[in-house]
Amino acid sequence: MSARWEHALFAVVLLATPVAAQQSMPAPPSASVAGDSVLERETRAVASQLRCPVCQGLSIEDSPSELSQQMRALVREQLRAGRSPDDVKGYFVSKYGEWILLSPPAHGVNTLIYALPLLALVAGGTVVAVIVRRWTRGAKPVEM
């Protein structure tokens, strides 16, 4: 084979490569793929708000336990079936109670969870302010 033919063959291969590569490339993201990513995002969002029943302070999103995996699968399945994130959370609350929510809603006794730290902060600040005021009032002015 002459050098000219070799160059021609090389050029054909070079030209054909992008075409072949394009054919073997994955199809552009379809609506179903985009839908799946939305579903996964929603699943993660809901799962991160639900407490793992067999762990200490972990969400079912973060827990590797078998029960958490099964609960995550159920979250995904219910979201895929068209239920809203609130409906899905409501389902788990109806089975496990509000305990299953990592951030319990602020009503009834739950309000204390949110109010007590604030009250403690205000009370602590008041005590510190009173003490500082007494100290400064009792201190003698420095004579120059």
Add this chain to the structure above:
Amino acid sequence: MDWRRSTFGAAIAIPVIALLAFGMTRDPRDIPSPLPGRDAPDFTLASFGSAEPSGAGRADSVHLGALRGDVVVVNVWASWCLACRDEHPVLREVGSRYAGTDVHFLGVLYNDNVNNGRRWIREMGGQSYPALEDPGARTAIDYGVYGVPETFFVGRDGRVAYKHTGPITESVLLAKIEELRKVQPVASAASPRPPASP
């Protein structure tokens, strides 16, 4: 220290100590179930163990809804659960006493392999009531199960009357069953069988 300062300190310290003391009396693993008083989630589960001739469905599956009008004890267990070993002789014994009556026992296998479950039942000397498989723990989640063993008592009205967490004792089992048996069957198209002595 003047009395005002002491009163102020006590007013802060006493509620905090009382709150901590109350917390010490609570078991953080004991999650209050919202299920008692509500309809028992229905299920149809495949049976892999012995099955009593209860009319609960085909011999290879059990449908909870078909047992409405009777008392049902749903025990959730696993072969890897040590506490389940403690309660199994009680369940087997009491279950066999009530076999053929208006009280049905069902054992739901939780996050376990059916072969392990079958082997465990053999090792434990058998089981007088159906053992059911629960793929994906769907039924367990439907019942708000977070650990095993857990036992649910379903009344004649199809509602969960009581949930017991941990190994169940004979006295609790008999007391709850007899309490539920006293409740008259709900009127339905299917005439329930009359209560029989265990």
